[in-house]
Amino acid sequence: xxxxxxxxxxxxxxxxxxxxxxxxxxxxxxxxxxxxxxxxxxxxxxxxxxxxxxxxxxxxxxxxxxxxxxxxxxxxxxxxxxxxxxxxxxxxxxxxxxxxxxxxxxxxxxxxxxxxxxxxxxxxxxxxxxxxxxxxxxxxxxxxxxxxxxxxxxxxxxxxxxxxxxxxxxxxxxxxxxxxxxxxxxxxxxxxxxxxxxxxxxxxxxxxxxxxxxxxxxxxxxxxxxxxxxxxxxxxxxxxxxxxxxxxxxxxxxxxxxxxxxxxxxxxxxxx
Amino acid sequence: xxxxxxxxxxxxxxxxxxxxxxxxxxxxxxxxxxxxxxxxxxxxxxxxxxxxxxxxxxxxxxxxxxxxxxxxxxxxxxxxxxxxxxxxxxxxxxxxxxxxxxxxxxxxxxxxxxxxxxxxxxxxxxxxxxxxxxxxxxxxxxxxxxxxxxxxxxxxxxxxxxxxxxxxxxxxxxxxxxxxxxxxxxxxxxxxxxxxxxxxxxxxxxxxxxxxxxxxxxxxxxxxxxxxxxxxxxxxxxxxxxxxxxxxxxxxxxxxxxxxxxxxxxxxxxxx
Numbered sequence: 001x002x003x004x005x006x007x008x009x010x011x012x013x014x015x016x017x018x019x020x021x022x023x024x025x026x027x028x029x030x031x032x033x034x035x036x037x038x039x040x041x042x043x044x045x046x047x048x049x050x051x052x053x054x055x056x057x058x059x060x061x062x063x064x065x066x067x068x069x070x071x072x073x074x075x076x077x078x079x080x081x082x083x084x085x086x087x088x089x090x091x092x093x094x095x096x097x098x099x100x101x102x103x104x105x106x107x108x109x110x111x112x113x114x115x116x117x118x119x120x121x122x123x124x125x126x127x128x129x130x131x132x133x134x135x136x137x138x139x140x141x142x143x144x145x146x147x148x149x150x151x152x153x154x155x156x157x158x159x160x161x162x163x164x165x166x167x168x169x170x171x172x173x174x175x176x177x178x179x180x181x182x183x184x185x186x187x188x189x190x191x192x193x194x195x196x197x198x199x200x201x202x203x204x205x206x207x208x209x210x211x212x213x214x215x216x217x218x219x220x221x222x223x224x225x226x227x228x229x230x231x232x233x234x235x236x237x238x239x240x241x242x243x244x245x246x247x248x249x250x251x252x253x254x255x256x257x258x259x260x261x262x263x264x265x266x267x268x269x270x271x272x
Numbered sequence: 273x274x275x276x277x278x279x280x281x282x283x284x285x286x287x288x289x290x291x292x293x294x295x296x297x298x299x300x301x302x303x304x305x306x307x308x309x310x311x312x313x314x315x316x317x318x319x320x321x322x323x324x325x326x327x328x329x330x331x332x333x334x335x336x337x338x339x340x341x342x343x344x345x346x347x348x349x350x351x352x353x354x355x356x357x358x359x360x361x362x363x364x365x366x367x368x369x370x371x372x373x374x375x376x377x378x379x380x381x382x383x384x385x386x387x388x389x390x391x392x393x394x395x396x397x398x399x400x401x402x403x404x405x406x407x408x409x410x411x412x413x414x415x416x417x418x419x420x421x422x423x424x425x426x427x428x429x430x431x432x433x434x435x436x437x438x439x440x441x442x443x444x445x446x447x448x449x450x451x452x453x454x455x456x457x458x459x460x461x462x463x464x465x466x467x468x469x470x471x472x473x474x475x476x477x478x479x480x481x482x483x484x485x486x487x488x489x490x491x492x493x494x495x496x497x498x499x500x501x502x503x504x505x506x507x508x509x510x511x512x513x514x515x516x517x518x519x520x521x522x523x524x525x526x527x528x529x530x531x532x533x534x535x536x537x538x539x540x541x542x543x544x
Contacts, residue, residue: 244538
C-alpha cells in the first residue's frame with residue numbers, strides 16, 4: 001500500500017515530477033530524459049496502470065482519495081495529497097480532473113519487433129502536434145490498426161495532451177520510432193508490408209480501388225496537417241492512395257483523413 | 273471602394289461588432305440576434321465573401337491592408353485600421369491572424385428546401401461543441417455530403433471557432449435547422465430519405481453491410497461526443513448502423529466517426 005503524504009509546500013522536491021506542466025517546451029525535453037510521463041484523470045491513470053506502466057507517484061486533491069482508493073491500496077509508490085491551490089501552484093494550471101500520476105516509461109520496442117506480428121500499421125511522418133498524435137492513436141485503436149511507427153521527428157505520444165486526446169489509446173496500440181527517415185521504411189518493406197502513401201495528389205489511386213483491405217500486410221503512411229507527406233517519403237512508397245474529395249475542397253484534417261484511411265485498409269470489410 | 277478609417281479609441285462604437293470575442297456566452301447570444309458572424313483570417317474572410325455573405329465591416333491591423341487590398345477595393349462597407357494592441361483590447365485576445373470581418377448572416381433555407389436536391393445529408397443531434405461542429409462540416413464538404421440538418425439544440429455553425437475549424441466549409445455546405453426533435457425527422461423521411469442512425473450499439477448493422485452507398489437518398493444521423501444519439505432519436509431512425517470497432521475500445525471521437533460514416537455512405541464507391 002502507498003504512503004499517503006500530505007504536502008503543503010509547493011517547493012517540496014518530492015513534487016518535482018509535476019512542476020511546470022504547462023511549459024510544453026520544458027516538459028517535452030524533461031519527460032523523455034527523466035523517463036517519465038504524466039497521466040491525468042482517473043480513467044487515463046487506470047488505463048496506464050492496466051497497460052503495465054509502473055507508477056512513480058500520484059498527486060491527488062483530497063476528494064479524489066476515496067475514488068482512487070483501490071489504486072492507492074495496491075501502489076508501491078508515494079501518493080501526495082495536496083489542496084487544489086497547491087496543485088495549481090506546482091503544475092501551473094487548475095487541475096480540474098483532480099488526479100495526476102507520474103508514470104515510468106518503458107523501453108520502446110524496435111520497429112522490426114512490432115512488425116513480426118502486425119498486419120496493419122500506420123506510419124506517421126513529422127506529425128508534431130500532440131492533439132493530432134492523440135487523435136490518430138485513438139482512431140488507430142478503434143479501427144483495428146496493429147501498430148504505429150513514427151518518423152524520428154514526430155511528437156511524443158506520451159506527452160500529457162496526446163495521452164488525454166487518445167483516451168489512453170497510446171497505451172494499447174504498440175508503437176516504435178523508425179531510425180532514419182525515409183531510410184527506416186526499408187525495415188517495413190523487408191517485413192513484407194506494402195507501403196501505401198496517403199496523399200490528395202490527383203495522380204494517386206483512389207484508396208478503395210487499391211483494394212488495401214485485401215492485402216496481407218499494409219503500412220499506411222500519413223503526413224502532417226498542412227504539408228502532408230514529404231516528396232522523399234512519397235518517393236519511398238510502393239503506391240500512392242487518395243481519399244476521393246468533393247470538388248473545391250482542399251483536404252480533410254489529418255485526424256479525419258487517418259480515420260477514413262484506417263477504415264479503408266481494415267481487414268474483414270465486406271465487398272470490393 | 274471601402275472607407276479606410278483609422279480608429280484609436282477602443283470604445284469607439286463603430287467597433288461594437290468586435291467587442292468581447294472571447295466571451296463565448298455573450299457572443300452566442302449576440303451574434304444570431306444581431307444577424308452577424310465573425311470571419312477570422314484572410315482565407316476564411318475570402319471564402320465567406322465568395323459564398324455570397326455581405327460584409328458589415330472589417331477590422332485590420334496595418335500590415336494586412338496590402339494583403340486585403342483587392343477585397344477592400346470592392347467593399348461597400350467600412351474598414352477599420354487599428355494597432356494590434358487596440359485589436360486586442362477590443363476583442364479580448366491577440367488577433368494573430370490580423371484580419372477580422374463582421375459578416376451579415378443570410379436567412380437559412382428550410383430543411384424541405386435543402387432536401388429537394390440533396391442525396392446525402394448529415395443530421396446532427398445536440399452537437400453543441402463548436403470545434404466538433406466545424407470539424408464535421410469540414411469532413412462533410414470534403415466527402416461529398418450535400419447538406420447538414422441540425423437539431424434545434426445544436427451549436428451555431430457560424431460561431432467563430434466553428435467557422436475556423438471548418439476552414440470555411442460552413443459556407444459551402446448548405447444547412448438548416450429542423451423544427452422540433454425528433455419530429456422534424458419526418459420531413460426528411462417524407463422527402464424519400466432512409467434514416468440511418470450511427471451508434472456503437474452491437475445490435476446495429478455494420479455500416480458497409482447496410483450498403484448505404486447504394487441507396488438513392490441517405491440521411492445519416494449523428495449524436496454528440498460522449499452520449500451519442502438519444503433513445504428517441506434512435507427510435508425515429510429506419511436502421512441502426514455501426515462502424516466496426518476493435519475489441520475493448522469505447523468509440524471514435526465524433527469527428528472521426530463522422531468522417532468514416534460520410535465515406536461509407538458516399539455515392540460512387542467501388543465494390544460492395
